[in-house]
Amino acid sequence: MFICNHCPYVLVVLDRIIRDARDLQELGIGVAAICSNDATAYPDDSFDNMKRMAEERGFPFPYLHDEDQSVARAYGAACTPDFFGFNADLELQYRGRLDASRKEAAPPDARRDLFEAMKQVAETGQGPREQIPSMGCSIKWKDGA
Template identity: 65%
Template sequence: MVLTHTPVCDFGIPAPDFNLPGVDGRNWSLQNCRGPRGLLVMFICNHCPYVKAINHKLVRDTRDLIALGIGCVAIMPNDTDAYPDDDFEHMREEARRHEYPFPYLLDESQQVARAYGAVCTPDFFGYDAQLGLQYRGRLDESGARPDAGEVRRELYLAMKQVAETGHGPKHQIPSMGCSIKWRQE
């Protein structure tokens, strides 16, 4: 496990398109996932301790964001040959276990993760209604500690602001997590 931090938000950069298979049996595109007030694209996986620690908060926050008109989608970018716990069947089990309220998609080619510039799991990209980037920060300060207690809901509050104003907060703290497991070329 290599700890990685995300870069600073590049405000306004457009969301790259995608068309990926979901654990629900259908393919999902950028247009299918967006909400009327924006879109949250999350790069997560099954085995990462940082993702495991926040899964319950991810479900809570995305449910609340969906109610505000923010579409939410999670994409699994890791090399599943090297990390079989992240394969499609395990993704399906993970989505069912946590009752993900968002599509959970497999980026087998890793082209979508590269197009977004994703570097770790979890990695969050928050877009406005026109699909311009407004947030590239963390979920909250808990990191890999599932028992961190009540902490400020940074991702939720940032995306709530995007839903209400179209703009993300100027101050954003980078997400941190395990590096994406890229295929060896």
């Protein structure tokens, strides 16, 4: 997943991201987060602040810094949060949302789109046919990048 420290879309669902990451890991599904934002223009997204957030929130997954933004470009990441789910053959099977949350959290009983999709991928190797794109803040690209 592509996330960052300052995006209101990420912050409103961060507890759900952590919950779903733990639940996916219990199913043997790997989870990682990447921050690709321009930390010069957005200092909240600096590596030091990323480390601080990961420690304070108890991230159960690596939170990686894509300083040169090459990873975001390779994935075609567009926003934060942006979720990518792969099968065991490293084929993209899910590019959708966490749940129905927007700038406000969805109801507590909202369908867990990412979790359910990745559970299906783990069981069948295939993602769901219907996928709703994630919505969030755009990746903060460096000038000239």
